[in-house]
Amino acid sequence: MNAVINLTQASENLGQYLQKNQAHIVTAESCTGGWLAQCITDIAGSSVWFDRGFITYSNQAKIDMLGVKPETLAQFGAVSAEVAMQMTTGALLHSAADYAIAITGIAGPTGGSLEKPIGSVYIAWQKKHHPAEVTLAHFNGNREQVRKQAVYQALRLIPNE
Numbered sequence: 001m002n003a004v005i006n007l008t009q010a011s012e013n014l015g016q017y018l019q020k021n022q023a024h025i026v027t028a029e030s031c032t033g034g035w036l037a038q039c040i041t042d043i044a045g046s047s048v049w050f051d052r053g054f055i056t057y058s059n060q061a062k063i064d065m066l067g068v069k070p071e072t073l074a075q076f077g078a079v080s081a082e083v084a085m086q087m088t089t090g091a092l093l094h095s096a097a098d099y100a101i102a103i104t105g106i107a108g109p110t111g112g113s114l115e116k117p118i119g120s121v122y123i124a125w126q127k128k129h130h131p132a133e134v135t136l137a138h139f140n141g142n143r144e145q146v147r148k149q150a151v152y153q154a155l156r157l158i159p160n161e
Contacts, residue, residue, distance in 0.1 A: 005148060010155035011039045011046075017159040018049035018099070025158065026097035027053040028066055028087040030078065030104040031121065035151045051097040056087065066090030079104050079116050084124035085132035092128055100126045101154050105137075107146045121150045125157045 018025055027036045037053030040046050054065050059078055062068035067090040068083055076082045087102035105121030112118035119139040126132040135157075139149040 005152045007039045007148070007152060007155065008042065010152055011043050013159050014040070014155050015043050015046055015049055021098075023098035024049055024051040024096060025099045025101065026051045026091040026095040027154075028091040028100060028102040029053065029055050030057055030062070030087075030102075031107045032103045032105075032147050032151050032154075033057060035147055036101065036103060036154055039151055039155060051095045054087075054091055054094070062087065062090075065094065067093065077116070079106055079120060079122060081122050081124070081134040081136065084122035084134050085126070088124045088126035088132045092126060098128050099158055100124075100132075101157060103150050103154055105146070105150060107143045107150075109143055119146050121146065121153075123150065123154050123157065125154075 029036050034055045040050045056062040056065050059073050063070055066087050068086045072082050072086055084102050084104050088100040091100040102124045106112050106116055106118050108118035121137050122134055124132050124134040139146045
C-alpha cells in the first residue's frame with residue numbers, strides 16, 4: 001500500500017457517509033483486536049452512527065458472539081473468506097446496525113503458511129438484507145503495519161460500495 005494511511009480521515013469519511021444515509025455500522029474484528037472500532041470511536045460524535053464492535057480473537061468467541069459455524073472454522077480456518085462473511089452476518093444479527101465490517105487475518109510475526117502467508121487478511125462487509133462481500137488483501141510489513149493497513153482498507157470499503 002503506497003498511499004499515506006490516514007486513519008482519522010478515513011474514519012471521518014465513513015462517518016460522513018453513514019450520517020448522510022442515516023445508517024449505523026457494527027464491526028467484528030479478529031487480528032486487528034479492536035483497532036477498527038477504536039478508530040471509529042476516536043471521531044467525536046461517532047455514537048450517532050457506530051452501534052457496537054465485537055472483538056472475536058478466538059475461534060470460540062467467533063462461535064459464541066457471532067454465530068460462526070464450527071464446521072466452517074474446521075473446514076476453512078479462521079482466516080478465510082467464509083469465516084469473514086459469517087462474521088459480518090453474525091454482527092448484523094446481533095446489533096441494530098445497517099452495515100457490518102469484519103476483519104480476520106494473519107498479522108504475524110508467526111502463524112503464516114504457504115497457502116496463507118503472514119499479511120493475508122480477509123475483510124468482509126455487508127449491508128443488512130444483502131449478501132456479504134469479501135476481499136483478500138496481502139499486506140507487507142511488521143505486525144503493526146499489517147494491522148494498520150487492514151484497518152485503513154476496512155474503513156474505506158463502505159463509502160466505496
